[in-house]
Amino acid sequence: MELWQLLGPYLATHGLGRCFCLPGDLEVEPGHVNQPDLFTVPRGPRFTRWEDAPLPFLVVEVASPSTARYDRGLKRRFYQRADVPEYWIVDLDARIVERWRPADARPEVLDGVLTWQPDLQAPALTIDLPAFFARIMDTP
Secondary structure, three states: HHHHHHHHHHHHHOOOOOEEOOOOOEEEEEEEEOOOOOEEEEEEOOOOOOOOOOOOOOOEEEEEEOOHHHHHHHHHHHHOOOOOOEEEEEEEEEEEEEEEOOOOOOOEEEEEEEEEEEOOOOEEEEEEEEHHHHHHOOOO
């Protein structure tokens, strides 16, 4: 929810799209359905069925011990093949965000500042990761 509270207002303020953090069956590749923890879709017509949702431009998974391997392997390759511009894996234990883009062989591992700019006409969203993780992990 913390990421949704950052991403949602940013997207709305700049008219870039919408952010969802609810179960949604995304089929960005025929026959392959995933339910990401959080995803954003570009501005456009409203949709009432998940199969009508546009291709997300950001997908976020929060890794847990039971899902980390799947998130970093199968899901990552799925989103890269589908040309989702950014796929983030939030690792709460390591307090990092892995950022993957379609052509990446390795992630960009972020532990200081995460900057996201889905549209060069809008200012970037900057997230102070140490402060973010401190807030959600209830530590100073």
